[in-house]
Amino acid sequence: MTTTLEQLRAGQLAGIRRLTLAGGLSEFPREIFDLADTLEILDLSGNALSTLPDDLPRLRKLRIIFASDNRFTELPEVLGQCSQLSMVGFKANRIREVSGKSLPPLLRWLILTDNEVEALPPEIGACSQLQKLMLAGNRLRALPEEMAACSRLELLRLAANQLDELPAWLLRLPRLSWLACAGNPFSEALAASALIDTPIADIQWNALGLEAQLGEGASGVIYRAALSARHDEASRPVAVKLFKGAVTSDGLPDCEMAACIRAGGHPNLIPVVGKVKDHPAGAHGLVMELIDPQFTNLAGPPSLESCTRDVYGEGMRFGLASVLRIAYGIASAACHLHRQGVMHGDLYAHNILHGAGSEQGSALLGDFGAASFHVADNRDFSDALQRLEVRAYGCLLEELIERCDGLDANVDIAAKLVALKAHCLSEDIGSRPLFDDIAAVLRPLAEAGDRDTAALAAV
Structure with missing residues (x-):
């Protein structure tokens, strides 16, 4: 909830843990220090700030700071x-310089998108x-080799930079699971060829x-x-998706459109009908099949607390047959994508639609x-x-x-799923299975579940 500077100055915000102030501030309000005993989250996004006070550490409980859409140059x-x-967000400023002195010792999450x-x-x-x-x-034209020591790094967004290659050590980080790197010189030709080489219908805007x-x-x-x-x-x-055209936290909309087209058809991907042609404002867009409203998101995106892990609805449970269908379907889709030369980069439950009713278990x-x-x-x-993306799949599994009901009654199936999960999450990257190996394990289990849930115990 956005608060006002007047409320802060009137002492009406004493004891709050989260403060949001927006509205053209050009200087850091000193009254914020009156909240030093309780303030944990400070959001100063959408102002005109270019500096922070030297005594900011007086906010001794501060865990999270956002200062996006301001005027910082460093x-x-x-x-x-x-x-x-532990969390620092300075998206969409004018930052060119990042000093080693600016990195707090407990840094867990750093956002410097669009600078x-x-x-x-x-x-x-x-x-x-x-x-x-x-x-x-x-x-960015390169990454410091010292980053190879960031053994807990799980999500990395490098899209729309000036990288000529990915460093070899990056793909050896033991927990890296979600990587976006399109829109760099080393991948631009691949994205362009995806649009040229993959046939797709043009759909006139006036249709x-x-x-x-x-x-x-x-x-x-x-x-x-x-x-x-x-x-x-x-x-x-x-369904029609019209792209905004600006860089996002993940990358460039043009790259997203190219990936959707390159992905092609698969039972566990949303079908693309064609691309929009002759939009009056020149916007890019895709026309997709309209998904049955029985399908809903499997989970919500990560929270400030969970950082890299999705947030599921309270009490969310799945039957064993549904879990097996979802797990096999997504593994099969990921296998298909990699065969097309596409890494999804955001393989998360919040990007998966799952069916209810007659579509139960579909994904x-x-x-x-x-x-x-x-x-x-x-x-x-x-x-x-x-194998990097397989770790993301391991998190999903x-x-x-x-959240699976029925595992206690199907000990053999439970053992196979737990073992598969462990292999996918292994920090010995070379020992992780590929997606076709995963699909081969899950396919007979999912097929048995489709025939008869009771038959699972006999597989």
């Missing part, structure tokens, strides 16, 4: 003196707690009648629409905003990327197992 060094600070950062300091390698690093939309808005994400807005048919045929309902993997391209024929490199 990451303030005073942040490194805040002993409890002008040209280099990271070698001191980032000393951030032993770092799990999430958001760097899309900067000017689409937009109706209700279905949703909005960082990269675009999704509408329900009617697609006019030829001759006397009735129009049919579809659709969506949202290609973090997708990247690789040459599938370069076996060593493509297998390394795939772990979450499904934790």
Whole structure:
């Protein structure tokens, strides 16, 4: 909830743990220090700030600070003196310089998306707690080798930078699971060829009648629409995603569109009907099949506390047959994507739609905003990327197992799932299975579940 400077100055906010102030501030309000005994989260996004006070560490309980959409040209060094600070968000500023002194000792989550950062300091390698690093939309040409010591890093966004290659050590990080790296020189040609080499229908804008808005994400807005048919045929309902065109926390909308097209058809992917042509404002867009409303998101995105792990609804449970169908379907989809030279980059439950009612256990993997391209024929490199994403799949499988009813009555199946999860999450990266190996384990289990849940125990 946004509060006002007047409320702060009147002493009406005493004892609060979270403070949000927006509205053109050009200086840090000193009255914030009156909250030093309780303040844990400070959000100063959407102002005109360019500096922070030298005595910021007086906020001794401060764990999280947001200062996106301001005028900072360097990451303030005073942040490194805040002993409890673990999350730092300075998206969409003008930051070029990041000093090693600006990195707090407990740093877990750093957001520098959409800035002008040209280099990271070698001191980032000393951030032993770092799990999430958001760097899309900067000017990075290389990463410091010291980052190889960031053994807890799980999510890394490098899209839309100036990288000529990914360093070999990056793919050896033991917990890296979610990587976005499209929109760099080393991958631009692959993205361009995806649009050229993959046939897809052009759908004229004037053949689409937009109706209700279905949703909005960082990269675009999704509408329900009617697609006019030829001759006397009735129009049919579809979904249209119109891309915004600006860099997102994951990367570039053009790369997302290219990945969706390159992915092609698969039973566990949302079908793409065609791409929008001749939009009056020149916007890019995709026309997709309209998904049955019985499908809903499997989980919500990570929270400030969970950092890299999704948040499920309270009491969310799944039957064993549904878990097996979801697990097999997503493994099969991921296998298909990697064969097309596409790494999803955001393989999470919150990007999976799962069915209810007659569609129970069905699953659709969506949202290609973090997708990247690789040459599938370069076996060593493509297998390394795939094993990275297999760890993300292992996290999903772990979450499904934790919420699965019926495992106690199916000990053999439970043992197979737990063993598979452990292999996917192994920090010995070379020992992780590939997605076709995972699908081979799960397919007979899922098929047995489709026939008869009771038959699972006999598999």
